[in-house]
Amino acid sequence: MEKLRNLSLWTEEGYHLFAREGLEGLQIERLARILQLNKSGFYHYFGDLEGYCMELTKLHHQKVKIFLEDARQLKTLDPDYLLLLIEHTTTVMFQVQLTRTKDRYSFYNTSELVDLKVNAAVQQLWNDFLGHRHNADLAIRYYYIVRDMFYTRVSFQNFTYAFLHDLVTDAKVLIDQITERRLQSTDKFSL
Known part of the structure; x- marks a missing residue:
């Protein structure tokens, strides 16, 4: 029982540190100091940092599963999806850090798998937000652009409803302008 508790302590704390600081935050001695555990326990449970990172990505998949279950109700x-993002800030920021650290295969693979699942869950909400004026294929491509812009701009400091609302509202206005211009240029050629 103690072994499972200690294992959970190591992974939960590492999950939070990675979400806040990325791979640089995963320093074994620092983790041991924070948890007040012997760092030899780290090596006993995980072997090395790579083994630890694999455990963190497994934990991430578990947390994403909970996030997706909540998302299905939206x-x-x-505001629903944006508020859900805030409710799951650490999970979202862990995903952001995975995306920013794609040079490690396990991080890249996890990031891509999670993005696919989240994309599928949010696609209809995104289409509805845009107002059904766009075909689904074009709408999801716009979503990818906005998601990637979010990944580059977000931090724990600015992760607020206002930030998220402004991001999607500005994106919608821009997408509407692009669509309107495309329609106008199409109308000119059809005359």
Whole structure:
């Protein structure tokens, strides 16, 4: 029982540190100091940092599963989905850090798998948010752009409803302008 508790302590704390600081935050001595555990326990449970990172990605998949279960209940992108993102800030920020650290295969693979699952869950909310004026393929491509912009701009400090609302509202305005211009240029050629 003690072994499982200690294992959970190591992974939960590492999960939070990685979400906040990325791979640089995963320093074994620092983790041991924070947890007030012997660092030899780290090596006993995980072998090395690579083994530890694999455990963190497994934990991430578990947390994403919970996030997706919550997402299935949502009716709107704004405010429902945005508030869900805030409710799951650490999980979202862990995903952001995975995306920013794609040079490690296990991080890249986990990031891609999670993005696929989240994309599928949010696609209809995104289409509804845009107002059904776009075909689904084009709408999801716009979503990818906005998601990637979110990944580059977000931090724990600015992860607020106002930030998320402004991001998606600005994106919607821009997408509407692009769509309107495309329609106008199409109309000119059809005359």
